[in-house]
Amino acid sequence: MKRAFPILAVLTGVLLSYALHQALVTAPTEQTMGDVQRIFYYHVPSAWTAFILFFVNFFASIAYLIWRANKADIVALVTAEVGVVFCTVVLVTGPIWARPVWGIWWTWDLRLTLTLVLWLIYVSYLVLRRFSSSGQTPLLAAVLAVFGALDVPLVYFSIWFFRTQHPQPVIGGGGSLDPRMLHALLINWLAFSCFAALVCWSRYRLEVLRRDVDETLALEALLEPRSSQTGISPTGRAG
Amino acid sequence: MSTVASLTRATLAKDLRLEWRSKDAINSMLFFSLLVVVIFSFSFDPTAEESRQIAGGLVWVAFLFAAVVALNQTWAREMRNQVLDAYRVSPAPPNALFLAKVIGNFIFVTVLQALMTPLFIVFYNLRALGPAYQLPIVAALGTWALVVNGTFFAAMSLRTRSREIMLPLLLFPISIPALLAMVEATGAILTGEFSARFWIVLLAAYDVVFTIASLFLFAFVLQAE
Numbered sequence: 001m002k003r004a005f006p007i008l009a010v011l012t013g014v015l016l017s018y019a020l021h022q023a024l025v026t027a028p029t030e031q032t033m034g035d036v037q038r039i040f041y042y043h044v045p046s047a048w049t050a051f052i053l054f055f056v057n058f059f060a061s062i063a064y065l066i067w068r069a070n071k072a073d074i075v076a077l078v079t080a081e082v083g084v085v086f087c088t089v090v091l092v093t094g095p096i097w098a099r100p101v102w103g104i105w106w107t108w109d110l111r112l113t114l115t116l117v118l119w120l121i122y123v124s125y126l127v128l129r130r131f132s133s134s135g136q137t138p139l140l141a142a143v144l145a146v147f148g149a150l151d152v153p154l155v156y157f158s159i160w161f162f163r164t165q166h167p168q169p170v171i172g173g174g175g176s177l178d179p180r181m182l183h184a185l186l187i188n189w190l191a192f193s194c195f196a197a198l199v200c201w202s203r204y205r206l207e208v209l210r211r212d213v214d215e216t217l218a219l220e221a222l223l224e225p226r227s228s229q230t231g232i233s234p235t236g237r238a239g
Numbered sequence: 240m241s242t243v244a245s246l247t248r249a250t251l252a253k254d255l256r257l258e259w260r261s262k263d264a265i266n267s268m269l270f271f272s273l274l275v276v277v278i279f280s281f282s283f284d285p286t287a288e289e290s291r292q293i294a295g296g297l298v299w300v301a302f303l304f305a306a307v308v309a310l311n312q313t314w315a316r317e318m319r320n321q322v323l324d325a326y327r328v329s330p331a332p333p334n335a336l337f338l339a340k341v342i343g344n345f346i347f348v349t350v351l352q353a354l355m356t357p358l359f360i361v362f363y364n365l366r367a368l369g370p371a372y373q374l375p376i377v378a379a380l381g382t383w384a385l386v387v388n389g390t391f392f393a394a395m396s397l398r399t400r401s402r403e404i405m406l407p408l409l410l411f412p413i414s415i416p417a418l419l420a421m422v423e424a425t426g427a428i429l430t431g432e433f434s435a436r437f438w439i440v441l442l443a444a445y446d447v448v449f450t451i452a453s454l455f456l457f458a459f460v461l462q463a464e
Contacts, residue, residue, distance in 0.1 A: 120412040158416040
């Protein structure tokens with residue numbers, strides 16, 4: 001397993017550079033929008049990646065509620081963190097594209113609002129994890145993740161009632177896309193997914209190590225005789 | 240089933256009696272929403288026509304903030320003398336406690352709304368141009384949506400540091416569809432320009448989904464140690 005990590009890292013690096021070339025050079029310039037359309041190759045793959053990560057978070061949370069496995073909790077934490085980052089990328093690149101094309105930075109349209117609400121829910125999820133006292137964090141976070149997932153369809157229907165301004169989804173929406181553009185998009189998505197997996201993986205290992213250290217420290221504090229705690233500790237006021 | 244019903248009734252009666260004698264929650268909610276009304280009317284200074292457009296938002300923002308004040312006090316009472324711990328070790332079903340708290344908060348917020356509505360009408364010159372009989376339905380469904388999630392998240396934030404801050408941070412993002420529905424439905428009824436039916440159905444769906452979810456998950460939150 002450990003050997004797979006550098007392989008994935010190299011693969012991600014190669015894919016990201018290839019995807020960059022595809023998006024900026026190979027893909028044809030869009031007729032009406034011009035070069036600003038190229039942000040599409042970052043905006044859409046980030047959105048897909050973020051949604052996949054939130055999906056994984058939901059299932060990991062359910063798994064934690066059922067089996068109380070620590071691994072499931074770490075997966076949930078990691079995917080939420082990385083998902084929020086990708087979701088932020090979506091929310092930042094969207095307005096950059098929308099300003100020249102729509103003439104406005106932001107509109108309360110279906111997909112925009114849904115993404116924003118999703119982002120808000122997961123930020124509150126991370127805040128909860130940050131603020132709750134350690135022992136109960138995984139359980140409370142898992143419960144909140146379930147609530148957030150239940151909320152998504154309701155948000156969808158509530159905003160669907162307003163008219164939507166966002167361009168229809170290009171894949172499966174009946175829109176026509178130049179095959180070279182589609183290629184660049186899918187390559188970028190693959191690269192971003194690999195990148196997300198890589199970040200999640202290293203964050204996962206970090207979290208495992210952090211919990212090990214916490215556990216060891218707690219154990220040491222229990223085992224150490226009381227007298228040594230009152231003495232000068234090596235990291236304390238020595239010298 | 241009967242144990243759930245009788246436990247719910249007992250806890251609810253206790254909470255109502257406590258509230259009746261202290262009037263802590265209702266007084267702080269009333270004063271708070273009064274302040275919100277006054278500050279809003281200073282900052283917008285609306286005419287009757289405008290106020291009809293924005294009143295839905297104003298009313299519900301005021302009630303939302305006021306409800307948070309009450310919700311934060313819900314469980315604080317049970318923390319004193321370790322009542323909640325005692326409840327946890329007792330064989331009583333957790334949902335009975337939860338339901339009692341939700342119904343209690345529902346009653347408090349409804350009383351607040353009944354007292355505040357005349358003030359809103361006076362300050363903002365409101366008159367419903369649409370079907371006014373729908374307003375109580377929207378109020379009841381909306382209040383239930385706020386308190387069922389609010390009570391649940393208040394119980395969750397008991398287990399966190401700085402719990403008073405935590406509750407709105409958890410409650411507001413999840414409540415966005417419900418808030419949107421309340422505000423839009425109220426606006427629709429006040430202006431009479433379009434039907435509020437879709438929003439009422441959405442609110443009802445929200446209530447059903449989150450009531451069931453809370454009843455399923457409350458045991459986890461109560462037992463969290």
